[in-house]
Amino acid sequence: MSLSEQVRASIEAHKPALIETLFRLLRQPSVSAQGLGVAECAEVLRDIMEEHGIAARVIPTAGHPVVYGEYPVEGATNTLLVYGHYDVQPPEPYEAWISPPFEPEIRDGRIYARGTGDNKGQLLTHVLAVKLLADLGLMPKVNLKFIFEGEEESLSPSLPAFLREHADLLRADAFYAADGPMHPSGRPVVFFGVRGVVGIELVARGANRDLHSGEFGGPVPNPAWTLVELLHTMRLPDERVAIEGFYDRVVPPTPYERELLERIPFDPEEVKRDLGISAFAGPPDLSWYEQLMFQPTLTISGMACGYTGPGVKGVLPSEAVVRLEARLVADQDPDDIFAKVARHVRRYAPDVEVRLLSRSAPQKTSPELPVSQAIVAAIADAYGVEPVVKPVLGASAPSYLFAETLGLPVIWATYANYDENNHSPNENITVECFLNGIVASALVFDRVAKLDPAQLRS
Amino acid sequence: MSLSEQVRASIEAHKPALIETLFRLLRQPSVSAQGLGVAECAEVLRDIMEEHGIAARVIPTAGHPVVYGEYPVEGATNTLLVYGHYDVQPPEPYEAWISPPFEPEIRDGRIYARGTGDNKGQLLTHVLAVKLLADLGLMPKVNLKFIFEGEEESLSPSLPAFLREHADLLRADAFYAADGPMHPSGRPVVFFGVRGVVGIELVARGANRDLHSGEFGGPVPNPAWTLVELLHTMRLPDERVAIEGFYDRVVPPTPYERELLERIPFDPEEVKRDLGISAFAGPPDLSWYEQLMFQPTLTISGMACGYTGPGVKGVLPSEAVVRLEARLVADQDPDDIFAKVARHVRRYAPDVEVRLLSRSAPQKTSPELPVSQAIVAAIADAYGVEPVVKPVLGASAPSYLFAETLGLPVIWATYANYDENNHSPNENITVECFLNGIVASALVFDRVAKLDPAQLRS
Numbered sequence: 001m002s003l004s005e006q007v008r009a010s011i012e013a014h015k016p017a018l019i020e021t022l023f024r025l026l027r028q029p030s031v032s033a034q035g036l037g038v039a040e041c042a043e044v045l046r047d048i049m050e051e052h053g054i055a056a057r058v059i060p061t062a063g064h065p066v067v068y069g070e071y072p073v074e075g076a077t078n079t080l081l082v083y084g085h086y087d088v089q090p091p092e093p094y095e096a097w098i099s100p101p102f103e104p105e106i107r108d109g110r111i112y113a114r115g116t117g118d119n120k121g122q123l124l125t126h127v128l129a130v131k132l133l134a135d136l137g138l139m140p141k142v143n144l145k146f147i148f149e150g151e152e153e154s155l156s157p158s159l160p161a162f163l164r165e166h167a168d169l170l171r172a173d174a175f176y177a178a179d180g181p182m183h184p185s186g187r188p189v190v191f192f193g194v195r196g197v198v199g200i201e202l203v204a205r206g207a208n209r210d211l212h213s214g215e216f217g218g219p220v221p222n223p224a225w226t227l228v229e230l231l232h233t234m235r236l237p238d239e240r241v242a243i244e245g246f247y248d249r250v251v252p253p254t255p256y257e258r259e260l261l262e263r264i265p266f267d268p269e270e271v272k273r274d275l276g277i278s279a280f281a282g283p284p285d286l287s288w289y290e291q292l293m294f295q296p297t298l299t300i301s302g303m304a305c306g307y308t309g310p311g312v313k314g315v316l317p318s319e320a321v322v323r324l325e326a327r328l329v330a331d332q333d334p335d336d337i338f339a340k341v342a343r344h345v346r347r348y349a350p351d352v353e354v355r356l357l358s359r360s361a362p363q364k365t366s367p368e369l370p371v372s373q374a375i376v377a378a379i380a381d382a383y384g385v386e387p388v389v390k391p392v393l394g395a396s397a398p399s400y401l402f403a404e405t406l407g408l409p410v411i412w413a414t415y416a417n418y419d420e421n422n423h424s425p426n427e428n429i430t431v432e433c434f435l436n437g438i439v440a441s442a443l444v445f446d447r448v449a450k451l452d453p454a455q456l457r458s
Numbered sequence: 459m460s461l462s463e464q465v466r467a468s469i470e471a472h473k474p475a476l477i478e479t480l481f482r483l484l485r486q487p488s489v490s491a492q493g494l495g496v497a498e499c500a501e502v503l504r505d506i507m508e509e510h511g512i513a514a515r516v517i518p519t520a521g522h523p524v525v526y527g528e529y530p531v532e533g534a535t536n537t538l539l540v541y542g543h544y545d546v547q548p549p550e551p552y553e554a555w556i557s558p559p560f561e562p563e564i565r566d567g568r569i570y571a572r573g574t575g576d577n578k579g580q581l582l583t584h585v586l587a588v589k590l591l592a593d594l595g596l597m598p599k600v601n602l603k604f605i606f607e608g609e610e611e612s613l614s615p616s617l618p619a620f621l622r623e624h625a626d627l628l629r630a631d632a633f634y635a636a637d638g639p640m641h642p643s644g645r646p647v648v649f650f651g652v653r654g655v656v657g658i659e660l661v662a663r664g665a666n667r668d669l670h671s672g673e674f675g676g677p678v679p680n681p682a683w684t685l686v687e688l689l690h691t692m693r694l695p696d697e698r699v700a701i702e703g704f705y706d707r708v709v710p711p712t713p714y715e716r717e718l719l720e721r722i723p724f725d726p727e728e729v730k731r732d733l734g735i736s737a738f739a740g741p742p743d744l745s746w747y748e749q750l751m752f753q754p755t756l757t758i759s760g761m762a763c764g765y766t767g768p769g770v771k772g773v774l775p776s777e778a779v780v781r782l783e784a785r786l787v788a789d790q791d792p793d794d795i796f797a798k799v800a801r802h803v804r805r806y807a808p809d810v811e812v813r814l815l816s817r818s819a820p821q822k823t824s825p826e827l828p829v830s831q832a833i834v835a836a837i838a839d840a841y842g843v844e845p846v847v848k849p850v851l852g853a854s855a856p857s858y859l860f861a862e863t864l865g866l867p868v869i870w871a872t873y874a875n876y877d878e879n880n881h882s883p884n885e886n887i888t889v890e891c892f893l894n895g896i897v898a899s900a901l902v903f904d905r906v907a908k909l910d911p912a913q914l915r916s
Contacts, residue, residue: 155770195672199770208734214653214853217757217785218749221739224758225693232690235683276666281679291676299675300682301773306760308779312613312657312816314854315759321766327675358770395672396772 003138004381007442010132011435018128019111021048022434025086025120026104026113032087032154038064042150045086048124052131054146059166061158064150068169071130071144077453079143080445081172081408084123084179085152088115089423096425109431110417116429117420122178123148125415125437133442140449145172155358156398163405173456174371175402176444178437180414181422183388185265188440189414190376193293193364193392194399196328198338199301199357202227202345204320210306213314223320224305230349231322234298238283241298241326243344249331253294256368257391261289264388293392296332299325323357329392334359361400365409367391370455374447375411382440387413415440461596462839465900468590469893476586477569479506480892483544483578484562484571490545490612496522500608503544506582510589512604517624519616522608526627529588529602535911537601538903539630539866542581542637543610546573547881554883567889568875574887575878580636581606583873583895591900598907603630613816614856621863631914632829633860634902636895638872639880641846643723646898647872648834651751651822651850652857654786656796657759657815660685660803662778668764671772681778682763688807689780692756696741699756699784701802707789711752714826715849719747722846751850754790757783781815787850792817819858823867825849828913832905833869840898845871873898 001009011018025048030041042058042065049056049069056069064087091101091114099105104113111121126146133139147170151158163170182188204223211220236242253261266288272278282291291297305320307313326337342354365372367389379387399410415437421427448456459467469476483506488499500516500523507514507527514527522545549559549572557563562571569579584604591597605628609616621628640646662681669678694700711719724746730736740749749755763778765771784795800812823830825847837845857868873895879885906914 197672197772199772201766206735211733212853213757213759213783214655214785214851215750216733217783217852218753218755219738219740219744219746220733221735221737222758224761225689225697228686228689228758229693231683231686235687239683275669275674275678277664277679279679280677282676286677288677292673295676297676299671299774300680300686300764300778301671301771301775302764302766303682303761303778304766306758306781308659308760308762308781313759314655314657314783316757317759320758320761323764323766325671325675325772327672393672394675395670 003446004439004443006136006138007132007439010136011438015435018435018438019431021128022111022121022124023104024048025124026115027102029102030087030115030150031090032064032151033090038087038150041086042067045148049127049146052127053134054127054130056146061162063158066150066162067148069146073139073141073143076141076143076449078448078451078456079145079172080448081145081147081170081175081406082126083175083177083402084126084148085119085150086123086148087150087153088120089118089153093425098426106431110428111431111434112426112428114427116427117181117416118422118427119152119179121429121434122415122437125178125434126441129438129441129445132438133445140446142445142449144445145170159398160401160405163401167406170406172406172408174448175408175410176375178413178415178441180412181416181418181420182414183265184418186418187385188379188383188387189390190379190387191390191393191412192367192372193330194362194397195392195394196332196334196362196400197358197360197396198326198328198334199359200324200326200338200341201355201357202230202322202324203353203355204349205318205351206316207318210318211316213316216316220316222316224317226349226352227320227322230345230352231300233348234344239281240283241296243340245340246296246337249333250296251330253290253391260367260389260391261293264289264390292394293390294329296329297327299327301325327394327396328362330362330364332362334361360396360398363399363403363410364392365403365411369409370451371409371448372411374451375413375444378443378447379413379440382443383436413440461904462897462901464594464596465590465897468594469896473893476893476896477889479586480569480579480582481562482506483582484573485560487560488545488573488608489548490522490609491548496545496608499544500525503606507585507604510585511592512585512588519620521616524608524620525606527604531597531599531601534599534601534907536906536909536914537603537630538906539603539605539628539633539864540584541633541635541860542584542606543577543608544581544606545608545611546576546578547611551883556884564889568886569889569892570884570886572885574885575639575874576880576885577610577637579887579892580873580895583636583892584899587896587899587903590896591903598904600903600907602903603628617856618859618863621859625864628864630864630866632906633866633868634833636871636873636899638870639874639876639878640872641723642876644876645843646837646841646845647848648837648845649848649851649870650825650830651788652820652855653850653852654790654792654820654858655816655818655854656784656786656792657817658782658784658796658799659813659815660688660780660782661811661813662807663776663809664774665776668776669774671774674774678774680774682775684807684810685778685780688803688810689758691806692802697739698741699754701798703798704754704795707791708754709788711748711849718825718847718849719751722747722848750852751848752787754787755785757785759783785852785854786820788820788822790820792819818854818856821857821861821868822850823861823869827867828909829867829906830869832909833871833902836901836905837871837898840894840901871898
């Protein structure tokens with residue numbers, strides 16, 4: 001019997017207990033944004049880890065605690081740092097849930113509760129795999145370290161300092177995490193990078209108060225027009241960003257990345273139908289995935305001024321606000337991009353205020369590294385199908401913190417069903433996805449254990 | 459004793475009764491937007507008019523009623539139609555009022571209540587002047603007709619049909635009304651025109667739902683950018699409107715209007731200081747008043763899309779909305795301008811929806827007409843100071859309905875103090891302004907009575 005088959009057989013034998021352990025974790029609320037039950041959940045998770053043979057402890061941070069665990073294996077040379085987060089999104093609106101968000105329930109083969117997919121159900125697979133492998137006497141020769149944070153849904157404010165302070169403790173050869181949904185086709189996804197993001201607010205001001213648009217409209221500056229003209233200067237006719245130096249450090253895809261990119265299933269007509277659009281946007285010479293993975297964007301994510309409510313109000317607004325969001329790709333730097341946007345604003349509309357709202361760097365690990373290939377192979381083994389391999393994800397994640405602070409290759413997989421409803425009511429993970437995740441984690445540990453240490457650290 | 463002196467003496471003798479009559483009208487709420495007490499107020503006003511010798515009646519409309527009155531004078535050849543509105547703005551926020559909005563109170567020489575300035579206190583001066591003149595045996599030989607509507611604060615929806623249906627009843631030689639505040643210098647204002655307005659909403663749509671800006675930002679159309687680029691095409695670098703044909707029917711000021719315009723007191727530094735701006739906007743070759751009186755504008759009065767609240771939300775908005783307001787001058791036509799804006803949108807952003815929200819035509823009466831000059835002279839007599847004469851007001855009013863439907867010259871004066879707080883809490887009129895208004899109305903009646911009928915109708 002292959003390792004995969006032995007693990008599956010053991011999962012089949014222990015199914016109720018495995019699901020009950022997940023239920024235990026799901027029953028404990030841990031809403032970081034609302035400070036609801038997070039510390040209590042850290043203790044539940046630590047207890048579960050201890051019961052599964054992992055030396056675990058709760059480490060305080062400036063915010064919600066990190067649950068850290070170690071599973072050293074005698075004779076192992078390779079160390080994998082496994083990341084996850086035990087905090088969850090706020091469950092509101094409660095009334096949209098068919099069963100209460102913190103009372104897990106199985107219906108039609110799916111486990112419903114807040115955090116099933118994002119991320120309690122996925123992080124737990126790593127923990128369960130450890131005990132299962134150990135009980136079978138099949139634990140691969142790899143040292144495991146676990147870092148499960150409690151602030152991911154609140155943008156990980158304490159994580160940078162935590163990583164810096166505990167860099168020695170966290171020393172490893174690679175980073176691995178399971179988070180996010182699978183491809184709509186049902187194939188798991190492995191991804192090697194994320195885009196960064198800079199959130200910017202621009203505030204234009206006119207008169208010191210809202211004015212009657214009839215009595216003052218014309219000779220009094222209108223901040224909405226100021227923003228319109230300023231925003232116009234930020235785009236070229238082909239929809240590229242016109243801010244000087246914006247593309248300076250953009251790294252084009254390597255031939256291998258381009259190959260991966262072309263292998264991702266993509267049906268443009270189906271995507272258009274699903275989104276209700278008749279055409280795609282962006283530079284016409286760039287494909288959907290090239291734009292999302294290898295091109296920065298400047299998105300208007302919000303605009304507000306004056307009055308747009310019911311009826312008519314003849315107002316000349318005193319202030320107009322726009323939110324911009326630049327998604328960044330390797331090797332762009334959020335601070336550098338913010339400085340360039342600010343310089344552009346100073347040049348074209350010097351009275352407009354520029355505020356930095358958020359920042360997260362892009363990060364990309366080479367998919368050609370031995371550890372990258374090993375994890376893709378493990379996931380393929382576990383599911384009996386090639387994963388969808390994405391060089392980069394369009395979204396952002398704290399990957400760069402691990403890459404920069406700890407110097408690790410950072411590799412992610414997704415174990416949850418496509419329709420996990422993360423961040424929405426009726427979040428769920430199918431029982432099948434949950435149990436398959438345990439197999440996937442076991443095979444990832446096994447493949448990483450077998451990597452040549454010299455190659456792993458190259 | 460001059461007529462002015464005799465009227466003043468009589469006012470002095472009857473002061474408490476005059477103020478009590480105003481209190482009676484103010485105590486009856488009449489909030490047209492909320493349907494609060496409007497019908498009751500029409501009856502109170504009718505009773506007051508009857509008590510003052512005016513044959514008055516309440517005439518229903520599709521909305522709130524009109525109070526109509528007649529005061530025919532034996533042997534009079536000239537007829538003046540006097541307009542006003544007895545409805546008021548909503549009083550909210552109640553807690554901002556020092557004394558309750560419908561319990562009038564005098565403090566420091568000011569009468570505080572909703573509607574004191576806008577418009578009950580001003581319309582009542584006409585009614586009070588009639589009885590006062592009659593009691594003195596000094597009623598000038600002029601037929602008076604009164605039309606006091608109950609929907610002005612709700613944009614007069616029933617007025618057009620009312621004027622058409624009752625055109626015979628309302629037959630007159632000129633329109634006169636007192637509404638609005640005086641110039642900050644304390645001088646009354648006489649104005650001969652108003653700007654029109656077209657309220658337009660543009661709605662741009664992207665995907666059929668809000669999307670994650672990281673996972674979709676780039677290749678999915680962003681309706682906010684669509685609006686920015688569309689709005690940009692609507693303006694020329696000198697801030698003139700770039701919509702084809704927008705200025706086609708704009709009539710430049712006559713030499714006399716330009717002379718009036720130059721006589722209006724204007725301290726640019728004081729205006730900038732008051733508004734907190736460092737420079738004026740609009741075409742640099744046009745003065746403040748030329749812009750406000752003789753130039754159309756295209757104001758962005760509202761913008762909304764995505765998220766601009768606390769924290770950060772990475773959203774690619776599915777919809778973006780902008781409210782535009784074109785203020786129009788003679789002889790622009792709101793429907794024509796709307797059609798031109800819609801055509802512009804079809805050309806530059808054909809998928810953007812264009813909605814007409816409101817329309818009101820511009821209107822301008824010649825300040826050189828004998829009746830125009832007569833009223834300016836009457837106001838100058840009443841106040842002992844030249845009024846500030848404005849050929850056009852920047853704001854809009856239903857003047858065009860009277861000019862178009864009834865074929866009347868339309869002339870407005872302002873009797874309320876500059877700081878009347880109309881549309882705001884603690885609305886007030888000074889006792890002095892209220893009583894001076896009675897003198898002004900009396901002298902206006904007298905001057906119109908003395909006009910040569912042939913000249914009046916020329």
